[in-house]
Amino acid sequence: MMMAHNVNNINTMAQQQMNDNRVRVSVRGWQKGTVQDLLNFVSKNTRISIQDANVEGPLLIGYVNTRDDANRLLKWNGARFAGSSLKFEILDQGGSTSNTVVFLRSCLFKRYDAQNKMLNLSALHSDPELVSKGLFSSLSTQSKLFAAMLKLASKEPQLIVESVNLSDNQFKDVTAVTTLAQTFPKLKNLCLANNQISKFRSLEIWKNKFRELRELLMTNNPIVNENLYRTEMIRLFPKLVILDNVVVRDTAKLDSIYNLPVKIQQFFFESNDLGPSSTDFVTNFLNVWDGDRSQLLGLYTPQSQFSISVDSTIPPTTVRDADTAPSFGHYLSQSRNICKLSSDKSIKQRLAMGPEAINELFKTIPKTKHHLQDRAHDYSMEALAFPALNGFVITLHGFFEETGKPESDKKGNQTNSKHRRYNHGHSAPSSFKLGTKSFDRTWIIIPMNNTVIVASDMLTIRAYSCGAWIPDEQITPPVNSNVGQTPPPVNNGQPPVISSVNATPLGVHHMPQQPQQPIQLAPTLQLPPDVQMNMNNIQLELLNKLHLETKLNAEYTYMLAEQSGWNYENAVKSFQSSVNNIPREAFVPF
């Protein structure tokens, strides 16, 4: 963890990692041009660069960055260069253990069909290459071989596998491939045909594992003759639709049972103008909140109310990035969680009314940093009109980092003496540790003379977890906060003023830009490689976002983006205005 402080180390490691992944390739039949001409030709046409090139006899030998690049290069065999045709080859490196790994890896890639997202591991025992390497000398090596190949597969993010073929492997049970469930938990199709599996018990190990498995092929296994075969397979795989080429579940019914009828969205604004104004409000409010909270007090009237409540529920460990050991020490003494309080007196005391009391309560909770601008995906918001007061109810869900201890304790004690006061054995100092928290905050605001009044402000603090509204392809790792050790300096600059015109709104208009990272496109957005290669990350990200928003297929998404001058907002507008005229085939079948 400490290594992260040294940027040079990371670069060195990244370099090392890159070198480790490099693949040695050779080119034949290039002699009618110069080496430089050849390299230019290759890079221009294939968009792959061959590095550290050397001439060895009739061959030009060099390196490409990934196995993928190398495989793509092979497809250019026969390309005409300076009057003769080129021949590309992948050269395996020397070394003993790593040699086996390199060899298995190349077997794995040979058996992977990217077009169909299928990994074909059928009949490994009769694979001439594997046999010649002596990898089938005994049953235990066979077992190890599958385990090794699956392990290698799990380390290759570019292997997107929806189907696995394990037919003709002489399996008596699935022991050799149990780890398939860890390697590909979202597998959709599995073929185990032509094996000797005979007992249900051997498959029991996969119960509750392949939760997305749609099709299973087990023909030519003794097990299919068992009376309870169909019932058992249906029980083991809850989303199984096709068993041995026979439909066993009604897809429409299955989908309606396991999919909520409403897909979760990041935002809801009751009217169009409510979007920009409420995003402006929360952005500005939280900027000031993170800087100097006392500057917010002008928004609260003597009738305004503020309270905090702690939801100490620990999210299940299967929630992404869930903090399963959260510390709420700084909040508990102020928490107005009515479910947990038995004394009416504290319920009354913990409601702050009027700027003075609110300010006191503000000071009792840790200093914070919200990330509305740089991590807009992690926030979700709803804004509704509140006609009774001509105002709005705005609810924001998201996370913040705790960057410093509270300014003061509610009871006027020193932060240190507080430990003693509440330390009854269970409330160790670790419960005052600073970290990252998730929150839900609801404001009732009333616009007034170019500014707003906060009539009500309720804040729930809970353990950090990844937001449910974030689609898988947009998930970024959580902020690594070691704030306890090194609190970053609190922003002393002039905090922005509420309702300032030049505030940056978050969310809908905000395009997160991470040019350093390769863009992960949605699996349903299938751009032709030559189109994709000619686009920059910002364009790709825009396409991806547009695709997710409109559900248009790659061709139409591209057309829409191009016609709108690569402007997301314009594209969405023009999509919305013409959605009824777009042909059905323009949409991907989701």
Next chain:
Amino acid sequence: MNSNSNNNSQYHLIDIFVKKVLAHLDEQDPNKLMNFLQLFQSSKNMPPSPTVSKVVYNSMPFADPSIFLTMWSQQVVQTQHIISALDFHVIPTGASNTIICNVNCKVRFDESGRDKMGQDSVIPMGPSGAKRMNNNRPLWGSYFGVSLQLCLDDRIFRNDINGVITSLNYKIVYKPEDSLIKIN
């Protein structure tokens, strides 16, 4: 009657009311839908109603609470909600007061593959194969996290719960990866 003072029975009434709302959501019997609808202002249960309650579920608005409740009872499997945090403010809004409740709870779904009516998606095989196990016990999955905001009319302090919910905003805030239920 002074509904503006924070007295003991107020906390109690709010607590009971919110738990009642969650219990309605967990109701398995679609015939009891009207009991829940009664808490909302809906064109269905108050025909000449000037306003209908706002319902927003996972950022999707519903034109009428009855549409949401019908969808909930027919297209969502059985649920189990457990309240984990509750706070509320009484906002003076003229003639009557508005209560805003900020609720956090966790919810789990019946993952047995059956809907609220006990029907599953398995295609019956042969005339005798249609027989199914009569065990309709739910198989609860892992918990999801929920943030819920309720705006209520302060008539609930006077034991009147007809149409007291003026808005309900329900949002799932975290999801377990091992659930069979897909929300996006």
